[in-house]
Amino acid sequence: MTSAINRELVAALRPSLVMTGLFAGLLGLAYPAAITGIAQVAFPWAANGSLVTEHGQVIGSDLIGQGFASPRYFHGRPSAAGSAGYDASASAGSNLAPSSQALHDRVAGAVKDIAATSPGSPVPPDLVTTSASGLDPHISPEAAFFQVDRVAAARGLPRETVRALVTAQVEQPLLGLLGEPRVNVLRLNRALDEATVSRAQGH
Known part of the structure; x- marks a missing residue:
């Protein structure tokens, strides 16, 4: 019974954890890095x-x-x-x-x-x-x-x-x-x- 509940809990949490990790990487790392890179190339004086x-x-x-x-x-x-x-x-x-x-x-x-x-x-x-x-x-x-x-x-x-x-x-x-x-x-x-x-x- 307990094992079944744990499996259901993990199954329910997995999508949330995956989406959290995905958006953390996308919006917390990839997007800022891309914008910083574009700014350094296009507007280096202002960006610094x-x-x-x-x-x-x-x-x-x-x-x-x-x-x-x-x-x-x-x-x-x-x-x-x-x-x-x-x-x-x-x-x-x-x-x-x-x-x-x-x-x-x-x-x-x-x-x-x-x-x-x-x-x-x-x-x-x-x-x-x-x-x-x-x-x-x-x-x-x-x-x-x-x-x-x-x-x-x-x-x-x-x-x-x-x-x-x-x-x-x-x-x-x-x-x-x-x-x-x-x-x-x-x-x-x-x-x-x-x-x-x-x-x-x-x-």
């Missing part, structure tokens, strides 16, 4: 994190913001990751509601600090608010142009030169429809460093 290198060294990613604090550089959006900075593993929004006093105090403090760098000019919202991921590498053209005077003064560059660098780095919406005009802060700061070196060398 869109890493930006300089002189053979990785200096950042096109997809993740960085904390630029010096007045000689353009600054990006604040990170919502707190002390982790722009650590991708700590990606998150603040989840603070518009009615939050903590959010109000933080933004008000940031507005006061940033406004002091360009008196009389309204502070662009994206310089004092985080993105949904807390890692956005872009700012609006308005936020970049707002910082031109500070950066130009710190670098000893003509204001028109720095403004032209910003204009050259503005990325337009995809197909003219998807997204908003934006500026990648890392790319802009790299162009700024190149312009500063070129000017110092008299080019």
Whole structure:
């Protein structure tokens, strides 16, 4: 009797076990391996994190913001990751509601600090608010142009030169429809460093 029950149980479980193993291999191994292989062949730069290198060294990613604090550089959006900075593993929004006093105090403090760098000019919202991921590498053209005077003064560059660098780095919406005009802060700061070196060398 017991032996017969065991045989029936095994017979009932066998299809489930076979299907579980089959789909685990198909969806857990074969499919991810195939997609990874296709991505590496078709989009190797994006598939490997869109890493930006300089002189053979990785200096950042096109997809993740960085904390630029010096007045000689353009600054990006604040990170919502707190002390982790722009650590991708700590990606998150603040989840603070518009009615939050903590959010109000933080933004008000940031507005006061940033406004002091360009008196009389309204502070662009994206310089004092985080993105949904807390890692956005872009700012609006308005936020970049707002910082031109500070950066130009710190670098000893003509204001028109720095403004032209910003204009050259503005990325337009995809197909003219998807997204908003934006500026990648890392790319802009790299162009700024190149312009500063070129000017110092008299080019």
